Amino acid sequence: xxxxLRRTTHYLFIVxxxxxxxxxxxxxxxxxxxxxxxxTSFVVFSVSQSxxxxxxxxxxxxxxxxxxxxxxxATIMTIYTWVAKGAWFALGYPYDFVVTPVWIxxxxxxxxxxxxxxxxxxxxxxxxxxxxxxxLPIFNxxxxxxxxxxxxxxxxxxxxxxxxxxxxxxxQVGKFYNSPVALGSGAAAVLSAPIAALGAKLNTxxxxxxxx
Numbered sequence: 001x002x003x004x005l006r007r008t009t010h011y012l013f014i015v016x017x018x019x020x021x022x023x024x025x026x027x028x029x030x031x032x033x034x035x036x037x038x039x040t041s042f043v044v045f046s047v048s049q050s051x052x053x054x055x056x057x058x059x060x061x062x063x064x065x066x067x068x069x070x071x072x073x074a075t076i077m078t079i080y081t082w083v084a085k086g087a088w089f090a091l092g093y094p095y096d097f098v099v100t101p102v103w104i105x106x107x108x109x110x111x112x113x114x115x116x117x118x119x120x121x122x123x124x125x126x127x128x129x130x131x132x133x134x135x136l137p138i139f140n141x142x143x144x145x146x147x148x149x150x151x152x153x154x155x156x157x158x159x160x161x162x163x164x165x166x167x168x169x170x171x172q173v174g175k176f177y178n179s180p181v182a183l184g185s186g187a188a189a190v191l192s193a194p195i196a197a198l199g200a201k202l203n204t205x206x207x208x209x210x211x212x
Contacts, residue, residue, distance in 0.1 A: 009206055013056075013202075014076070020052070022077070025099070026084055042180040050133045050192045053106060054129050054196045056199065057107050058070065058200055067119070078101075101143075102140050102142055103136070109131040124200075130193050132192050133193070
């Protein structure tokens with residue numbers, strides 16, 4: 001019974017996090033269409049996707065104890081999101097409407113850290129978590145390069161995030177927003193390590209709950 005319970009809880013968690021990551025991507029991953037707030041949105045996207053990836057990937061990797069599992073988990077998330085992307089496309093939205101994050105290379109770095117440090121959990125949290133946060137915004141610039149014509153697409157399918165009276169007259173570009181990758185990487189690197197620790201702790205809590 002305990003083995004059955006453990007496996008059920010494990011698979012349920014994987015499905016819940018992977019589905020949630022897809023929903024999060026649909027909301028945060030169309031930053032191209034937030035005309036006035038594209039760079040700000042990219043930073044939010046970077047942080048949300050880095051933390052979302054790292055919490056599930058490290059949970060799954062430490063659950064199995066096998067380096068490579070984080071990449072497998074990121075692949076599941078990618079497939080889910082491509083299915084969601086296809087659904088939006090079927091509704092008549094442009095192909096670029098939902099930006100599928102490039103999760104897999106960042107997850108590979110997490111796996112590599114775990115493997116290179118001889119399955120050291122704390123190294124995976126600190127080094128792996130930081131690497132995920134640093135790398136994900138960089139890898140996701142690929143999305144911007146692949147979108148057909150970001151400005152034309154943004155003006156054709158705007159996604160206003162604010163009520164009209166709060167919408168800026170000119171795009172909000174501050175000193176940080178000139179480099180959304182730098183800000184995104186910095187913020188995500190700082191936040192991904194503690195979120196990775198949370199993912200590791202979820203593992204402990206799950207086992208304790210099942211052993212009670």
